[in-house]
Amino acid sequence: xxxxxxSFAVLVGFLAVSCKKDNSNQPASAxxxxxxxxxEYKILSESGNLEASxxxxxxxxxxxxxxxxxxxxxHSVNFKSTKGNFFSLEAWNTTAARKSVYVQIYINGVLFxxxxxxxxxxxxxxxxNY
Numbered sequence: 001x002x003x004x005x006x007s008f009a010v011l012v013g014f015l016a017v018s019c020k021k022d023n024s025n026q027p028a029s030a031x032x033x034x035x036x037x038x039x040e041y042k043i044l045s046e047s048g049n050l051e052a053s054x055x056x057x058x059x060x061x062x063x064x065x066x067x068x069x070x071x072x073x074x075h076s077v078n079f080k081s082t083k084g085n086f087f088s089l090e091a092w093n094t095t096a097a098r099k100s101v102y103v104q105i106y107i108n109g110v111l112f113x114x115x116x117x118x119x120x121x122x123x124x125x126x127x128x129n130y
Contacts, residue, residue: 034082037130040106041077041089047099048073052091057081069094087112088127096120 041054048071056066057079063086070091081087089103101124104114113126 034084037081037083038106038108039079039081039087040109042102042104042106043070043075043089043091044102045070045073045075045091045093045099046101047093047095047097049094050091050101051094052089052103054089055085055087083130086127086129088125089113089115090123090125090127092117092123093120 043050043052050070051067052070052075053065053067054077055063056077058064063081087105087107089105091101091103093099093101098118098120100116100118102114102116103124103126105112105126105128107130112130113128115124115126117124
């Protein structure tokens with residue numbers, strides 16, 4: 001009887017160890033779809049005379065650098081993009097005045113990056129991967 005119980009215990013132990021699930025033979029999970037995000041670039045300038053350069057989607061949706069002249073104290077650019085990209089915003093005074101320039105990047109309404117400058121030779125820069 002002891003031999004039967006011992007054999008039964010060994011058999012149960014062997015089956016418990018050998019019945020582990022092997023995940024290596026499972027098919028790869030589906031590729032994750034891109035996560036859409038709302039991006040907003042904000043620029044505030046005391047002078048109202050500045051240049052700005054920023055990463056913005058072109059007609060094909062690919063991100064590229066765009067530069068423009070801004071002639072007001074507040075400017076905003078909004079667009080949709082996908083998570084996993086690099087975003088950048090730079091702005092600088094076009095006059096030699098020591099007027100402050102502030103730049104901010106918002107992702108889904110939350111401040112992501114910001115920068116400022118108040119020297120004619122400096123740029124206000126905000127950038128980062130999101």
